[in-house]
Amino acid sequence: MDVDCIPFKETGYFSKLICDYLDRHEDLKPFFNRYPTLKNFAEQIQEKKANFPHGYRAVLVNALNKQYEGVAISEGTANHIAKLADDTTFTVVTGHQLNLFTGPLYFLYKIVSTINLARKLKEHYPKYHFVPMYWMATEDHDFDEINYFKLRGKKIQWNKKANGAVGRLSTEGLDQVFDTFAGEIGQFGKAETLKKLFQQAYLEHDTLTKATRFLANALFGEQGLVIVDGDDVQLKKLLVPYVKKDIFEQVPFAKVSESIAGLAKISSDYIIQVNPREINYFYLKDNVRERIVERNGKYHVINTYIDFSPEALKEELENHPERFSPNVVARPLYQEVILPNLCYIGGGGELAYWLELKSYFDALGVTYPMLMLRNSALVITEKQFQKVEKLGLKVSHLFLKQHSLINKRIRDISNIDIDFSPQKKLLEEQFKHLYELAEQTDKSFLGAVKAQEVKQKKGLDALEKRLLKAQKRKLKDHVVRLTELQNELFPNKSLQERQWNFSELYLEMGDNFISLLLETLDPFSEEFIVLKH
Structure with missing residues (x-):
């Protein structure tokens, strides 16, 4: 396999903001913590170690063990979960939606970048342990974004009426998608292996969360990948103080708005990915995931008849933290509150909205992670x-x-x-x-x-x-x-x-395809990779 590289900014597919970030533009320095070089991880480790409560580790390990109940896991994954109880263990994370059958190809590139980063950090800092982690976006409710994948130019789609968090959706009806998929790939090559993988993931698990965990574990469990679901009452309890800061003091709204204005001053070509709301949480229950808004001194869940007084909402938050679901602005904070995380690996659009968040993290006293652009590849x-x-x-x-x-x-x-x-x-x-x-x-x-x-x-x-x-x-x-x-x-x-x-x-x-990616994708390369096979 031959490998060629093209600098990201020469491809024409990356925004000015991301190209400036890769160039370490001086004006952008206030918007991130440390640039992700091997050397800079030393300071990031020390900062996160000093700022991550030891007690949170036990909560995290217990939650992960419960989430993995009934799942056959590799020795590497089991070892990684156990090591998270130790103060010398840290995570590197990528996140992604629960796209049907992984969705676009770059889902694999994200996870391989994360696995390879953990390996390189272990080589460079042998006295510490580094766990590659995939955060499943189980609480998203944008079903139309995840209910299909493309194969040979054809769209294979799960036609279903859906409400609420996608991770909680029943997998009923995916047998029809399987039949379409099986008919499309036929009998040649590795078709039977793929059919079995789809069948085991989606036809033998009753929710999309369980199906996606099985699939990601089947593809990357041998590399020790740990998969985390934020839709978890134990983990949400750790978030409660920060939810209060958002709902009742609107700290994220003020700080992220300031950062957006600051980025706009640097360049009018910077595209703002997300805008904060006064309240950045949804109310999550049954088939409902709707925004919480403040109206005339009360808190209303839009598109419902649910209302709370401030006191009642605080009581609901204390008693049922699992019913409060972060939006795109609040989710990164949730991740960094509950994980001993050093680095987030994402695509250009993701890093663009992360760059809006640093002052918000600083205001709440949460260590801001390093941001690394995931690997991209063209297979030819x-x-x-x-x-x-x-x-x-x-x-x-x-x-x-x-x-x-x-x-x-x-x-x-x-x-x-x-x-x-x-x-x-x-x-x-x-x-x-x-x-x-x-x-x-x-x-x-x-x-x-x-x-x-x-x-x-x-x-x-x-x-x-x-x-x-x-x-x-x-x-x-x-x-x-x-x-x-x-x-x-x-x-x-x-x-x-x-x-x-x-x-x-x-x-x-x-x-061999996954082995090839593990061998060739270097998260520190900062170049678009061309793989010839």
């Missing part, structure tokens, strides 16, 4: 790579937007020069003299000179586009082969990892 076959070479391209060129790629290639192979930049430059020089002449004679002519310059430049642009269009027709066969190849590797004009499901590659490679 040897045959596809040969096509790239025959077209006279590099794989990095395929990351260009399709019209830019075509235009670039047409210019490269055309036997005439379709770049009018020299003519435009000459035109600018000529008009420079006209501007000087107008200045010396009558300044009122400056506008007319400018208008003429714009008109002539537009004319050159129009000629350039017409010539390019003519060359595209002339070189149509080349354009077709180029676009077909790019469409194969970037389905729906998007990254492969966002469109494919892992089963597409597993059918060809089996367990």
